[in-house]
Amino acid sequence: MINQTDVQFYRDQGYLVVENVLDTTELNHLRSDLAQVVAAAAKVTSNNDTYDLEPTHSPDAPRVRRIKHPHTVMPSALELMRHPKLLSILTRLIGPGVRFQTSKLNMKAAGYGAAVEWHQDWAFYPHTNDDLLAVGVMLDDVDDINGPMMVIPGSHKGPTLDHHAGGFFCGAIDPVKSEMDLQAAVPLKGPAGSMTFHHVRSIHGSALNRSDRSRNFLLYQFTANDAWPLVETIDDWNEYNSWIVAGEPTLHPRMAAAPVRLPLPPAPQQGSIYENQSTLENRFFDVYDEAST
Ligand SMILES: O=C(O)CCC(=O)C(=O)O
Numbered sequence: 001m002i003n004q005t006d007v008q009f010y011r012d013q014g015y016l017v018v019e020n021v022l023d024t025t026e027l028n029h030l031r032s033d034l035a036q037v038v039a040a041a042a043k044v045t046s047n048n049d050t051y052d053l054e055p056t057h058s059p060d061a062p063r064v065r066r067i068k069h070p071h072t073v074m075p076s077a078l079e080l081m082r083h084p085k086l087l088s089i090l091t092r093l094i095g096p097g098v099r100f101q102t103s104k105l106n107m108k109a110a111g112y113g114a115a116v117e118w119h120q121d122w123a124f125y126p127h128t129n130d131d132l133l134a135v136g137v138m139l140d141d142v143d144d145i146n147g148p149m150m151v152i153p154g155s156h157k158g159p160t161l162d163h164h165a166g167g168f169f170c171g172a173i174d175p176v177k178s179e180m181d182l183q184a185a186v187p188l189k190g191p192a193g194s195m196t197f198h199h200v201r202s203i204h205g206s207a208l209n210r211s212d213r214s215r216n217f218l219l220y221q222f223t224a225n226d227a228w229p230l231v232e233t234i235d236d237w238n239e240y241n242s243w244i245v246a247g248e249p250t251l252h253p254r255m256a257a258a259p260v261r262l263p264l265p266p267a268p269q270q271g272s273i274y275e276n277q278s279t280l281e282n283r284f285f286d287v288y289d290e291a292s293t
Pocket residue numbers: 106116147148149150204205206217219273
């Protein structure tokens with residue numbers, strides 16, 4: 001699926017877009033599973049283990065911001081994490097041993113789909129080495145105006161920036177206080193069925209979707225098998241290893257020099273990234289305001 005030039009691009013820039021990985025049948029499975037999960041949100045009034053809701057959600061007019069852990073509620077999302085095409089890309093970017101960590105599906109509905117403030121995933125889950133990445137599966141065509149994820153090229157080689165506000169982890173970088181070069185950000189675009197790959201230390205974010213088209217984006221997090229979490233504990237060894245999608249389990253964490261800041265103490269509104277980021281002092285992206293539309 002990718003060649004040595006792509007691998008080198010990822011190593012240098014910290015991201016890669018691979019177009020048209022999925023065919024129409026595969027995309028339609030994902031979309032129809034998603035439609036069923038979204039329809040069931042009509043029974044829900046507040047955030048729970050599956051739904052993160054837009055502030056304007058109501059059971060009469062369901063507005064879902066994120067499906068949490070879609071691999072647990074969408075059979076097609078569970079299947080996709082072991083798709084041969086995906087595995088062939090992951091093993092070139094991460095190495096022969098790859099473990100699935102978790103998934104989420106960010107729904108940016110037409111007109112109001114929420115922004116995600118600038119952040120580095122590494123600030124949320126530092127490991128013993130940084131061979132970790134996130135895959136974004138475009139369930140819709142993504143272009144400049146429906147809220148593409150944007151990445152700052154090369155930022156995965158820089159520092160781990162402060163993701164705290166008022167002494168608590170908030171999961172976002174303050175655009176006023178930090179020294180990010182936001183002018184350099186590039187939007188990751190492509191037709192539905194394309195996939196993005198971004199390094200765990202890459203600075204990224206995305207704006208409110210003001211277009212008339214949705215931008216549904218299924219995200220998977222993968223780690224090298226020998227990258228060990230510094231914050232979480234592993235309670236169930238067999239279950240932990242059942243998520244290996246390539247290679248073998250190991251008891252030998254690989255240590256690599258990478259700048260770490262711990263996500264502690266937790267956010268006062270600890271929850272999804274949207275809830276965590278609500279305590280950020282200076283937002284970069286607009287928030288949907290019903291009154292002004
Ligand atoms: O949905 C997006 O555009 C950004 C996704 C992301 O960075 C996240 O959810 O952590």
